[in-house]
Amino acid sequence: MIQEVIKDDVTLFWDIDDIIRETRYKKTFLEANLLCDPRIKRFERKPKPRSKRIWLAEPTKETIKNIIMNEWN
Known part of the structure; x- marks a missing residue:
C-alpha cells in the first residue's frame, strides 16, 4: 500500500495549512x-x-465539499 501511495503521489493527510490552501479560507473561519x-x-x-x-x-x-x-x- 505504501508503495502504491508513493507511486501515485496521493496525499493521505492534510494539516491546517493544507486545508487553508485548498479552501482559500482563513484559519479562524475554518x-x-x-x-x-x-x-x-x-x-x-x-x-x-x-x-x-x-x-x-x-x-x-469530500465532507467539506458536501457541507x-x-x-x-
Missing part, C-alpha cells in the same frame, strides 16, 4: 465554521494531546 463540525472532527487525528492536528485527506475533502455545496446558501 475553526469556527468547518473544523468544529462533528463530520469533520471524526477524521481529525493527533498523536499526542498538544501535538499538530491532521485530517484524513480524501474523506475530509459547502448542500448546506450553505
Whole structure:
C-alpha cells in the first residue's frame, strides 16, 4: 500500500495549512465554521494531546465539499 501511495503521489493527510490552501479560507473561519463540525472532527487525528492536528485527506475533502455545496446558501 505504501508503495502504491508513493507511486501515485496521493496525499493521505492534510494539516491546517493544507486545508487553508485548498479552501482559500482563513484559519479562524475554518475553526469556527468547518473544523468544529462533528463530520469533520471524526477524521481529525493527533498523536499526542498538544501535538499538530491532521485530517484524513480524501474523506475530509469530500465532507467539506458536501457541507459547502448542500448546506450553505
